[in-house]
Amino acid sequence: MLTRAGALLLATAAALAAPAWLLGLVELWVLAGAAVLVVGLALAWTWLRGEPAIEIRRVVHPTRVHVGRTARVEVTATGGARRATPVVTLVDPIDGRRGARLRLAPIGSGEVRRAAYRLPTRTRGELHIGPMSVEVDDPLGLARRTATVAERVRVVVLPHVEPIPSAPAPTGSQPLAGHAGRPAAGRAGDEFHSLRPYVVGDDIRRVHWPSTASAGDLVVRQDEEPRQGRVTVALDVEQSRAAAATFEAMVSAAASVAAAHWRRGDIVRLVTSANEDTGWVTGQAAFDGLLELLALVHRTGRSDLDRVLSTTDAGSDTLVVVGGDLPDEVVASIGRRRARRHGHRAGLTTVRFLDRPVPRTGPGRTARVIDVVPGASFPATWAAGVA
DSSP, X not given: OBOHHHHHHHHHHHHHXXXXXHHTOHHHHHHHHHHHHHHHHHHHHHHHHOSOOEEEEEEEEOSEEETTSOOEEEEEEEEOSSSOOOXXXXXXXXXXXXXXXXXXXXXXXXOEEEEEEEOOOSSOEEEEEOOEEEEEEOTTSSBEEEEEEEOOEEEXXXXXXXXXXXXXXXXXXXXXXXXXXXXXXXXXXXXXXXXXXXXXXXXXXXXXXHHHHHHSSOEEEEEEOOOOOEEEEEEOOBGGGOOHHHHHHHHHHHHHHHHHHHXXXXXXXXXXXXXXXXXXXXXXXXXXXXXXXXXXXXXBSOOOHHHHHHHHSTTOSEEEEEESSOOHHHHHHHHHHHHHHHTTOOOEEEEEEOSSSSOOOOSSOOSEEEEEOTTOOHHHHHHHHHO
């Protein structure tokens, strides 16, 4: 195929041929013919040269990266068994755009060249890299031969996660304690609870020997089971309640809250007002899926936060709602419904990202409301609100 320079030279030849025919100027015919001949020789050179004998290995590390973190594409080129390659250019599109262009010097048989470039991770979302192609130009840069050398790769840029404390659990929570949960929750705790007589099947390592000696019978130590709460994080995706930049802060906040409770050992669930639901997350792969959902979530024109919450918060002892400029009546409605189901131990925290510099103070609040005003730090506002 012709390069841009080759196409321009061919167009120049056509432009010279027109006045040469009209005016009968032999010199212009010679120039036009020479231009066509050069382009033809360039095409013949690239065709006869064939595809370069080169093997490309491309590695993307990592394929899941948080916003602002470093992600690299590493390319290893190995020369084939035939003659040395010419100068080649590796082209790796990113999301259909131009992407990266890597120029490699000639590679002899068995020689290895390495190159790398960084991926853009300024915004969350999905990146499609490739397919990578190799380009070989003729010495004049008029013709080009292209071949695909690496397939398409998908990279997910996850939302930024801030180190924040988890929301305090309400007293008397864990309505589903003892039910199926995270594998780590099956271990015995390390806080002493009581002593009890030994029964067949108890671990002999749990025997409390001083008490056994005084009682004359085997006594085992009963430790307190580690706490494991159930936390639902609800994200409001109503487009009218948050601008694009504000929504990105909301997504980061939802990811930070979910990660804080996951680190604490809680079972986490994520729902959105567009009726997206991860279900209860009990394993690392499922939590990675939760973060991926947040990486791909977007605002919608129509959603129903109250309806979604009415069907998803029943099994959670803690509910964290992350929204934009939620009206006071919506916040009050969520609080009343939560209080009816859970009594005074509602375990509800509502985070609002407001578009005004002064937080609102609505009357009759039955739960914790944290207002993040423009210019304020979410981690600091959250920490103060849950303290």
